[in-house]
Amino acid sequence: MFWQKVIGMARSFVGLDKPGDRGPQEGLSSRAILVFHHTSEVIRAEELLKSANIPVMVKGPPPELRTGCDLVIEFALTSQLEVARLLDDARLQPLQVLPLQNLLLEPVSLYHVKDFGDFLMVRAANMKITVDKRDRRIVNVSGGGCPDVPYLAESLVGKTLEEAPPPRTLGHTLCGYALQLAYEELVRRCAG
């Protein structure tokens, strides 16, 4: 599944040089690039993302990445979840999703699990989700700072793991992305 692939790619980020064409601290650390195999895919993806009002720019890739397409799409990391969903829906699969960063960035790879007896909480990065083990009902979502968090919480709390929509289908930001990881871990732990 493409979603799994995006998460897998996010876990294998590599570093790139800073072009140094941005403001004080924004640098390139808040941006990322999508690398596709074919230029036509870049063009389709650019059109798709722009039509969804996601600001993107088509750029030439750095030398280290000139293995596939000679164009990459630059976008804001905060919209990664929405970008991934739109591309998934359009069956557009980037070869890589990379943060524009001169230092290695490690996305969350550890989960913190806390057992409250009847309740189980899983935390991924800054997001936590808690389920009632007795009926598999999601009782709380906490953490995170982007505006989709309260919306996601309202959409998930009170529903069982079977009824609840996966956060990736509703979220738009990295907080939503982190919640998806926590949700997947919770589903995995509650499977048996």
Added chain:
Amino acid sequence: MRWLIVGTVPRDDFPLYEGPCRPASGRLQLGVHSVAVKRGTPALLAAACSAAETLGVAPPEVLLAGDIGRGQGSARIYEHLTRSFEFSSVDLMVFHYLQPDVDWHNRVYMAMEEKETWPLLIADAGFMYVAKMSGFAESYDLFTPDVGEMAFLADEEAPHPFYTRGFILQEEERAPELIARAYAHGNAARNLLVKGSCDLVASRDGILERICDPVVEAMEPIGGTGDTLTGLVSALVAAGHSIVRSCALAARANRLMGALADPTPAFSVADLLPSLPQALTRALSEKKP
């Protein structure tokens, strides 16, 4: 003191709203709009209004828009702040769940910079992220991160808590090191209230207060308890307490609120809020150690 809370409501259909905020039967009345108090900015507002009443100060005014994460509501707020907001008319501004956008942040910052007098500035949630990302963190009076967000502030390269290098969960003992690093790189506000198993009040001088009691384990999973803490500290600042004292009192009162409500992890923040007046009154009556 005139104080303003700026944030979002998790609804697509909620318009830009600037005006008073009134608690009503467990909900918030915002002009003609009624909003549920569950978490996020409505939880902050409910706590701030309740605390203001207990403290005998005027309730906050609010600037809100509906946003479910697409950023349109946040953009309406940013635009309003840059085009038609009179920053010198308020004494305290609290920024909360807004879509992080460095460009919009800097436009708001420049609009403030044009004024002779600045309000006190508190930032939490998404706006704290963007205040750090912008490089202007030191212009803020207070950030209220949790321990994970503290690691993000400490990492001068991290664009978001999700990508914080060396993000190791539950390493609260590293908080002093993270705080020092955030200040060393100019990525912290003048004061920090770091939320964790012990809440820490810090500045460039180090950790000033440590609030660890009472311990209410079930508070951690409950969404909105960080929002109520920010609401409490904002109301205390609005009542004239110093920022450091406000942080310590708010942390103590938020914990007492949890202890009084005796929650399970299935509680909502709305179940805790009725205990806030008693908790705050008790925290205020305690002698400063």
